[in-house]
Amino acid sequence: VSGTFGADxxxxxxxxxxxxxxxxxxxxAEELRGVHGVDWRIIAIATGRHGSARxxxxxxxxxxxxxxxxxxxxxxxxxxxxxxxxxxxxxxxPRVPASSPRSSAGLIGQVAAxxxxxxSPRPLVVVETTVLDINAGQPAIDHVRAGLRAGAHxxxxxxxxxxxxxxxxxxxxxxxxxxxxxxxxxxxxxxxFNMAAAALPAVQVEGxxxxxxxxxxxxxxxxxxxxxxxxxxxxxxxxGIAEADASLDVDGWDGxxxxxxxxxxxxxxxxxxxxxxxxxxxxxxxxxVQGAVAKGRRLKLVARGRRTGSGVTxxxxxxxxxxxxxxxxxxxxxxxxxxxxxxxxxxxxxxLGGGLTQTAYALVTDLVAVARAARHPLEP
Amino acid sequence: VSGTFGADxxxxxxxxxxxxxxxxxxxxAEELRGVHGVDWRIIAIATGRHGSARxxxxxxxxxxxxxxxxxxxxxxxxxxxxxxxxxxxxxxxPRVPASSPRSSAGLIGQVAAxxxxxxSPRPLVVVETTVLDINAGQPAIDHVRAGLRAGAHxxxxxxxxxxxxxxxxxxxxxxxxxxxxxxxxxxxxxxxFNMAAAALPAVQVEGxxxxxxxxxxxxxxxxxxxxxxxxxxxxxxxxGIAEADASLDVDGWDGxxxxxxxxxxxxxxxxxxxxxxxxxxxxxxxxxVQGAVAKGRRLKLVARGRRTGSGVTxxxxxxxxxxxxxxxxxxxxxxxxxxxxxxxxxxxxxxLGGGLTQTAYALVTDLVAVARAARHPLEP
Numbered sequence: 001v002s003g004t005f006g007a008d009x010x011x012x013x014x015x016x017x018x019x020x021x022x023x024x025x026x027x028x029a030e031e032l033r034g035v036h037g038v039d040w041r042i043i044a045i046a047t048g049r050h051g052s053a054r055x056x057x058x059x060x061x062x063x064x065x066x067x068x069x070x071x072x073x074x075x076x077x078x079x080x081x082x083x084x085x086x087x088x089x090x091x092x093x094p095r096v097p098a099s100s101p102r103s104s105a106g107l108i109g110q111v112a113a114x115x116x117x118x119x120s121p122r123p124l125v126v127v128e129t130t131v132l133d134i135n136a137g138q139p140a141i142d143h144v145r146a147g148l149r150a151g152a153h154x155x156x157x158x159x160x161x162x163x164x165x166x167x168x169x170x171x172x173x174x175x176x177x178x179x180x181x182x183x184x185x186x187x188x189x190x191x192x193f194n195m196a197a198a199a200l201p202a203v204q205v206e207g208x209x210x211x212x213x214x215x216x217x218x219x220x221x222x223x224x225x226x227x228x229x230x231x232x233x234x235x236x237x238x239x240g241i242a243e244a245d246a247s248l249d250v251d252g253w254d255g256x257x258x259x260x261x262x263x264x265x266x267x268x269x270x271x272x273x274x275x276x277x278x279x280x281x282x283x284x285x286x287x288x289v290q291g292a293v294a295k296g297r298r299l300k301l302v303a304r305g306r307r308t309g310s311g312v313t314x315x316x317x318x319x320x321x322x323x324x325x326x327x328x329x330x331x332x333x334x335x336x337x338x339x340x341x342x343x344x345x346x347x348x349x350x351x352l353g354g355g356l357t358q359t360a361y362a363l364v365t366d367l368v369a370v371a372r373a374a375r376h377p378l379e380p
Numbered sequence: 381v382s383g384t385f386g387a388d389x390x391x392x393x394x395x396x397x398x399x400x401x402x403x404x405x406x407x408x409a410e411e412l413r414g415v416h417g418v419d420w421r422i423i424a425i426a427t428g429r430h431g432s433a434r435x436x437x438x439x440x441x442x443x444x445x446x447x448x449x450x451x452x453x454x455x456x457x458x459x460x461x462x463x464x465x466x467x468x469x470x471x472x473x474p475r476v477p478a479s480s481p482r483s484s485a486g487l488i489g490q491v492a493a494x495x496x497x498x499x500s501p502r503p504l505v506v507v508e509t510t511v512l513d514i515n516a517g518q519p520a521i522d523h524v525r526a527g528l529r530a531g532a533h534x535x536x537x538x539x540x541x542x543x544x545x546x547x548x549x550x551x552x553x554x555x556x557x558x559x560x561x562x563x564x565x566x567x568x569x570x571x572x573f574n575m576a577a578a579a580l581p582a583v584q585v586e587g588x589x590x591x592x593x594x595x596x597x598x599x600x601x602x603x604x605x606x607x608x609x610x611x612x613x614x615x616x617x618x619x620g621i622a623e624a625d626a627s628l629d630v631d632g633w634d635g636x637x638x639x640x641x642x643x644x645x646x647x648x649x650x651x652x653x654x655x656x657x658x659x660x661x662x663x664x665x666x667x668x669v670q671g672a673v674a675k676g677r678r679l680k681l682v683a684r685g686r687r688t689g690s691g692v693t694x695x696x697x698x699x700x701x702x703x704x705x706x707x708x709x710x711x712x713x714x715x716x717x718x719x720x721x722x723x724x725x726x727x728x729x730x731x732l733g734g735g736l737t738q739t740a741y742a743l744v745t746d747l748v749a750v751a752r753a754a755r756h757p758l759e760p
Binding site: 350357368 | 404408411412415416568569570571574575578579580581582583703704705706708709711718723724725726727728729730731732733734735737738741744745748
């Protein structure tokens with residue numbers, strides 16, 4: 001490839017997804033370096049509860065992962081002290097504004113400035129995977145803003161920034177010649193956003209429909225088999241698939257955020273999850289769900305977006321679908337998205353399996369996409 | 381965008397697909413030029429039965445389309461005579477070798493040489509849409525070879541070249557710094573090959589399964605509704621959807637060619653349609669098809685590829701699938717492809733609508749992909 005893209009990564013959030021991402025980079029290093037011309041160092045890791053570490057010549061990632069597995073703190077790593085990089089939890093402190101160097105957003109600027117001061121010409125990439133507040137998309141949005149302001153590309157597994165602030169953040173990135181990418185926001189690493197950007201030139205998306213929340217689909221499937229709502233939900237939570245705060249999934253907030261993200265990116269809707277007409281599955285009983293099955297139908301929580309005369313309407317609601325509908329074939333955590341287009345008619349992308357690796361892989365595809373764009377900065 | 385890609389197009393074959401392609405370029409000209417930086421002139425059109433035309437400064441396409449609609453010949457267009465560009469039908473003449481300047485392959489070299497001699501620095505793109513001989517992939521393969529040899533990128537809606545000679549043609553293209561693209565070979569313009577190239581870095585495809593032949597799916601669907609095989613086939617042929625030589629579809633040759641194409645591109649199988657274990661739908665009766673439905677199942681002609689210890693095995697055969705299988709939701713001409721991958725698990729792409737525009741659009745995406753690659757010649 002024409003010149004390797006050797007990035008310095010700033011990891012903001014270092015939970016399961018980001019740890020799997022880092023391991024995935026190592027597992028596929030040969031192909032990423034050899035075929036895709038992507039190389040990387042991790043120069044900072046900031047977490048909310050496990051300390052932070054900085055090493056402008058590249059951190060020893062194996063050591064960082066080991067430390068955390070032993071229950072240690074990243075603060076133990078040499079060359080970095082908590083005074084120089086405050087832990088991410090301070091973002092949640094309303095007394096610390098995003099503009100403060102003591103905020104998690106502020107520390108992104110700090111690391112970037114330190115890297116520049118050390119004379120590094122390497123491009124910076126912020127990898128954002130913090131825990132999302134679905135009501136406002138924070139602190140992820142502040143992290144994206146801070147990264148772009150500091151001259152870093154930003155890739156995130158969070159749906160918040162694109163669901164709440166796609167237009168603003170995309171405009172910021174474009175004017176700075178930087179990337180803001182978020183493949184993992186919907187259907188994990190299954191190609192949706194990067195596919196649309198790369199492989200659908202001149203196609204207009206007129207609408208979409210999708211089953212995009214795994215937890216509600218799993219619960220409804222379990223209820224079809226006679227399991228009570230609460231029992232299925234508890235099982236998902238025990239498995240770490242559903243959030244402890246189940247309302248995000250059950251009340252349709254996660255679906256609404258994904259619907260807003262899809263509408264914003266694919267249809268330029270400029271909407272937010274709050275503006276999505278939303279209902280959840282909390283009202284469903286086993287009798288409801290099995291009643292549909294008895295009629296040869298299935299209930300699904302469906303997200304829909306559609307262009308209208310006045311803009312784009314987006315909603316999330318339970319729909320009763322015929323047995324031969326594509327969405328009726330989805331069991332458990334499977335997802336599907338139908339895009340309604342002008343030139344290609346309707347077509348669908350279906351996620352038949354899911355898990356941590358898929359979500360982490362979304363960040364790998366985003367990093368490769370950044371490398372491609374960075375080699376050719378004016379590419380659309 | 382960083383520099384417009386202003387291509388000179390050589391259209392080899394000018395049937396319905398290519399005519400729709402040319403109109404589509406005009407319909408989306410503003411976006412293609414403004415957003416994607418793709419500009420074009422058509423400097424030659426060669427057909428098998430409607431003459432040929434050359435105009436190194438750009439042909440008047442509207443005039444060419446009008447001529448053909450009035451039943452005229454492209455030979456009537458000024459500045460070009462049949463002696464300078466023999467009609468494509470000569471390729472079918474076994475006495476004219478592909479190396480002859482009087483063959484259709486030879487004329488590609490002729491036009492390219494004339495464009496160079498006229499001092500044009502514009503990149504050349506051969507747009508290959510001739511009628512395919514499924515037994516050998518010809519004359520499309522010769523056209524791709526001739527295009528690449530003449531220094532032209534080649535895009536084709538034909539599945540033959542990629543089904544029979546993917547490794548050879550891709551190696552030729554790479555060593556010359558040129559593109560050989562074929563999005564339309566499977567599922568028309570629905571993103572498959574360009575999606576995989578752009579959005580699946582570091583992913584290994586372990587296998588695939590697909591319903592990829594529209595005619596057989598339409599016939600089986602009609603038989604489920606009690607229509608006889610021959611009646612449904614005749615209807616498809618009258619509508620211009622099935623070929624006059626129905627054996628290509630019915631005996632599974634089209635499916636085998638698509639399966640070979642998928643195996644070659646996604647799994648580097650180095651196979652050909654003849655090597656695909658193949659059976660068709662010719663043996664099916666209405667009783668067979670309705671018998672499956674009575675059991676709550678559906679028959680589908682399914683193409684499968686799978687990595688084994690010794691390589692890749694590929695087959696096409698009728699399978700009886702449960703009602704809740706993704707493929708069982710496909711009616712009429714709908715297609716679907718499941719990719720089995722290491723990092724992303726299984727995921728599917730489903731074509732819910734089809735038609736001429738979708739096939740023609742595949743060439744548009746290929747042209748945009750050529751433009752991207754040509755700006756950055758060493759991109760993987």
